[in-house]
Amino acid sequence: MNLSADASQALESFQQARGWEQRARLLMQWGERLQPLADSDKSEANRVHGCESLVWLVAEQVDGQWCFKAASDARLLRGLLALLLVRVQGLASEELARLDLAAWFTQLGLERQLSPSRANGLHAVLQRMAELQH
Structure with a gap:
């Protein structure tokens, strides 16, 4: 599994987190790193x-x-x-299509946060990424 520097950094910080509170805090911090979208976007x-x-x-x-x-x-x-984006940034279409989303969030220790509706939502995002590449 080839991870970008950002994805490796994410993995390391989440694996070092003790318990859900620390992970939740990390999750919020990563969310704040998202580049803001213009209103027009x-x-x-x-x-x-x-x-x-x-x-x-x-x-x-x-x-x-x-x-x-x-x-x-x-x-x-x-x-x-944000964690999905660091994982997919720079991937070719074929790699994107093969990405195991559940495995990535399990490695981060966040599988419990992936309620069925959130997991579906993230899969919808992944699917949309694949469509946009064509």
Whole structure:
């Protein structure tokens, strides 16, 4: 599994966290790292459907690499999105299609935070990423 520097850093900090409170705090901090989306990007066209909360996703190609930005109205979800983004940033379409989302969040110790609706929402985000690459 090839992890970017950011993804490795995330994995390390979450694995060192003791207990849920520390992980929750880390999750909020990661959520705050999300680059803010312009209001114009928070459009219906960029909305990810299949999420209970409002989630927007924007993709652009930079030097042949896909770069994603996401935003949500839910604090916890922002953290999960940030962790999803560090995991997928720079992946080729084929790698993105093969990504095991559940395994990534399990490694981070966050599998309990993935309620079925959150897991579905994140899968919807992943699916949308794949669509945007075509």
